[in-house]
Amino acid sequence: MTMKIASAEFSRGIKGTDAILADGVPEVAFVGRSNVGKSSLINSLVNRKDLVKTSNLPGKTTEINFFSINNKKCYFVDLPGYGYAKRSPKEKESIEKLILWYLMYSEAPIAKAVLILDVKAGMTDFDREMVRVLREHDHPLVIVANKADKLNQKEMSAQLRAIKEAAHEAVVVQYSATTATHKERDALLRIIFED
Ligand SMILES: Nc1nc2c(ncn2[C@@H]2O[C@H](COP(=O)(O)OP(=O)(O)O)[C@@H](O)[C@H]2O)c(=O)[nH]1
Ligand SMILES: [Mg+2]
Secondary structure (H helix, E strand, C coil): CCCCCCCEEEEEEECCCCHHHHCCCCEEEEEEECCCCHHHHHHHHHCCCCCCCCCCCCCCCCCEEEEEECCCCEEEEECCCECCCCCCHHHHHHHHHHHHHHHHCCCCCEEEEEEEEECCCCCCHHHHHHHHHHHHCCCCEEEEEECHHHCCHHHHHHHHHHHHHHCCCCEEEECCCCCCCHHHHHHHHHHHHCC
8 A cells, every 4th residue: 555645635524324435445544532633643644734623622523534645545534533521422422333333334445443542641441442343343453652742751661561451462653743753754654554
């Protein structure tokens, strides 16, 4: 698959079955709790400030948003963020259901699932559930421990160890969507696009 990202554009937002899922384009799925920096991470990877809307008001997106990378060499798929405290229980449930539907039943050709965490907060219960579901459905997983700029090296290694253990030794990469250099970004892209 692609590694150098030459173009990125919004394709479509979906709330359930849609023809885009069957067009044969491999998908890189970005999942994570609301406010962990998922949108910022995608913007950092495609080297754009505002491809994906970021906000200090978390939890606004309730659709699965598809972004075409290099004219449909692959899609970056931005899933709605879960765990936003101010949502009603009913809204929370419908978002979790949408995410689980996409990962379990949509038959999307998921080449890689990128689980984003706030490294300071670590793994939540639904993050653990995500890891379990991704494993069960053989979706290759990489965990991005984002907001690495917030911890010193000692705190970082303790958090990374705890995350790795909770995620049954999954691949965990530390990252900062705010401060990543081009070199760090390319290193993460290489991991995302490797088989
Ligand atoms: N310090 C720091 N803040 C970040 C980082 N990534 C995102 N943020 C901030 O976290 C907040 C939520 O980011 P956003 O990308 O909208 O999160 P999303 O809800 O997961 O899509 C925003 O205020 C971002 O500026 C990071 O790596 N370091
Ligand atoms: Mg977002």
